[in-house]
């Protein structure tokens with residue numbers, strides 16, 4: 548099957564794009580890398596009147612360190628990050644996550660902003676950037692607002708994007724020198740979408756821990772204070788102190804009744820913790 552016919556616009560800058568996506572009675576869709584939208588168009592799950600192509604907007608392809616954080620344009624591709632074409636404030640963590648997304652052809656075109664906007668719970672950036680404490684900057688003709696990833700992703704394939712709004716940038720805080728990142732993606736074959744994701748950012752010197760349980764059939768579970776997973780305090784021996792029963796109870800409380808499913812998610816989280824501790 549091929550997509551239904553649509554009009555196609557390629558604005559020259561972000562303001563031009565915002566003017567084109569301002570709400571009207573026509574159905575409008577943004578396309579960035581097209582890696583998620585393309586199949587949906589071909590299956591006719593989406594039939595826009597007008598397609599606005601933002602993939603060539605130079606403003607959305609920039610990346611720079613600002614006040615120690617990395618501010619990365621929405622149209623930076625997974626491949627740009629994998630290849631180190633953008634600065635790194637995560638000591639290689641983002642590079643490793645990017646390299647395990649799909650396969651190279653998808654990474655060449657797929658963008659960080661497209662992945663977050665699509666809000667697939669199994670998408671790698673959704674969980675990894677939640678663990679890293681990233682924020683998105685959303686722009687419309689009426690201004691800019693900023694949200695943490697955990698506020699932005701509101702459910703499976705659901706985000707806080709409003710009509711007329713785009714993700715403009717993603718801001719990733721620099722990892723502290725003593726922070727450790729761990730990420731584990733459970734999938735049958737390398738490069739596939741995950742069945743379970745565990746992601747942690749743990750700083751034993753500052754006694755802080757963030758943990759994310761992702762690839763659920765909903766928004767990821769984000770524990771901004773994950774100390775309960777380590778017996779109530781985050782210390783240098785956090786890897787040994789990880790309590791699978793607490794993780795299991797969190798998943799059960801979130802409504803995952805199948806013990807086998809919980810086991811896969813707990814194992815992914817345990818492996819992320821082990822990677823951070825190694």
Ligand SMILES: Cc1cc2nc3c(=O)[nH]c(=O)nc-3n(C[C@H](O)[C@H](O)[C@H](O)COP(=O)(O)OP(=O)(O)OC[C@H]3O[C@@H](n4cnc5c(N)ncnc54)[C@H](O)[C@@H]3O)c2cc1C
Nearest residue numbers: 579580581582583584649657658660661664670671714739
């Ligand atoms: C075979 C295959 C395997 C894959 N495997 C994985 C995987 O293992 N892990 C993973 O994380 N992903 C995977 N993906 C998805 C891939 O990472 C996509 O790049 C990503 O989901 C969407 O990015 P895109 O730039 O292609 O967005 P598009 O497909 O162009 O757009 C996706 C959605 O986001 C909207 N959008 C795009 N950019 C913006 C913006 N800046 N502001 C507002 N809305 C916007 C579009 O309107 C659309 O609704 C896979 C894809 C394929 C085809």
